[in-house]
Amino acid sequence: MQENDTPLARINPAVKLGMLLYVMVLLITTSSLQVTFALTVLAAVGVCSSGWRLPMLLLRLVPYGVLFLLTFWMMAAFGKGSAELWTFGWFRITEESLDHAWLIATRMLAFVFLSLTFVATTDPTRFVMSLIHQCRLPVRLAYGFLAGLRFIPIFRQAIRTIRQARRVRRQRSIWPWQTFFAISLPLFTTSIIRSEQIAIAMEARQFQTNRTYYVRPIVTRFDLLFFGLVSSIATSLRLFV
């Protein structure tokens, strides 16, 4: 997660999240292919204005593209229906299953676009702070989450070291879950000890729920305007396409 200087990044994170959730709800409640397409285009506009340069964006979308094709194939080839188009072995593509495949795969893609838009334009600290102020998230939980975020790079480094150590010490596992346990066990034990220490350190710095805030996101008129604009576009797409 990161923050950049696109207009989307300036919107209050809680408002932005609410807006994206609203579009997602609209997507779930429709079974019309046209509406889903229209909302996907809206989501695509969002992800294109999230500040990632096009080559970078396409690179990040590659795994989701594969997922799109897989979903499409699964839904199309194994679906039910009577109007048969093509059969081969177990695969049986019907008109109904093809329609269904388009719907589900496009819906999935729209979800991916919406989530990426959010991730690309939101700073985690500001997001959590916004949840505290706008959604009344308990402070202890919020700061615990923020402290936990710091573990991600630490974990990455630790996993790398464990892999290297296994290589140097010529320990190959026969089954994949053995590798999983070999990596996760030391990771868990060390992170329990470390999180305890961080908790003690936070406590020692007089952590309390009664506090002032350095970062205090507020809901501006611009946020409301934006929310109104996007939700009305989405609603009209849902209702009138």
Add this chain to the structure above:
Amino acid sequence: MQCAHLSVRYPDQDSPVLHDLSITIQKGETTLLVGPSGSGKTTFLHVLAGLLPDTIEADVTGHWSTEGTVGILFQQPDDQFCMQTVGAEIAFSLENRQIARSEMEERIPLLLARVGLDLALTTPIAELSGGMKQRLALACVLALEPDILLLDEPTAQLDPSGQRTMMHLIEELHRDPDLTLVLIEHQIDQCVTFADRVLVFESGRLLLDDTPYDVFHQQRDVMTALGIAMPLLYPYGLETLPELSGQACHLKKRPVERRAVGTERTFELTRVRVKRGKRTILNDFSWTTFSGQWIMLVGRNGAGKSTVLETLAKLLPSQGDIRLFDTPLRKWSDRTYYQQVGFVFQQPDFQFLKQTVTDELAISCATFDPERVQTALRHYRLTDVADQSPLALSLGQKRRLSVATMLLERKAVLLLDEPTFGQDAETTAHIIDVLHQAREAGTTVIMVTHDMELVHRYADRVVVIGEERVQFDGTPLELFQEEALLEQNQLFRPVSFLYQQLEEVKHRAGKRHTARAY
């Protein structure tokens, strides 16, 4: 700040950590706590910080009280932060004290300036070096405006230049007459000069309570018997150290006697380019190592010393020609390569693969031999913990085990990433002894270190890495002459070298106490 008849026992232990302790510390005093590891120093600090028994579960009896607010700085730089950026982290302390937001904007830059950090407020904490993190942690504690500042080995996890900066900051804080300082520190040389009082702990009891001079000079024998690291010079200076004192004998020790370096080539590198991600660490690196050579890699933080080791260990890709025994690296299979080459990681936690110490040693033997495992357990003093999980060991035990796993089979090359870092004097001595034996047996030992005393006494060859090239490659004594180079790479000459040099100057001058070497 005082406590009377204070006893502390942790729930999972039979005997108390602190036993009937009565201590009064005056306002504005600077107190140094010393004692062997496990003697209860840290627990005492936690009690003073008010963390026991509310935050850390423990059985506490007796009376204790502190006047004013307390701030505590911990040993691990990484485990004290909960935010992502420098500004937000300091703000976290201010938020807790309910300082208004407008005031935070003014205070944060002032606090950063006070600890000598010149950083943008949006700098991610993950990008800072250990020394900078610890200074930031100090700024966060100072943001609480404490009357009492507790410091738990603040420099133990830092490199020498980080240690010096931190100690200067602490000395400056000591000058504040209203601030009470309580400090646990193993780098006694740097803080003994400004401490008002020294408390010596031994298995939960107060053994000595006196001025630094009395403790470290008069009671020297008692302290040595406890295995506590002693200051190298105190109470003398480099030039006033009496020739016959124990410290002088220690400093006079010349580099150890050893066999000549072998003639058999181990590694041979021609025009190698070492990279980490997209960053080039070394360009055009040509190098030959020989059997029975002890090479130490030094350089400033982030210069890429560990990356060089990982490249030699065939863990990172490289461009150019690297050969071991005249065979290119890519022609070696992993199986045969790691029979010849051992690697000791900086963090021992992540190199253990088995559930018990015995198993850990057993998988390190080429053929399983219980007899050898038992001998190794004894040799590395791990017999008592043979059935425990390697992760449950103490720091020193972990380090000994990690070295043991690599040295059970004879290796042609042993690569070590800061093996003595953060270890107590005893473990360091033990590891160095083991490595010395391996070297005598013909192993090429290549290790990254910050400890210049070790470089002086043991290195056959020292390599300074920095700014994408090898800045120096030669003997330690040659390196110590290169003043500009040392300074540029944040390296310091060891006290033992300085003393010996001074002695030599005195000797040449033919008279004592008049010569000034620098």
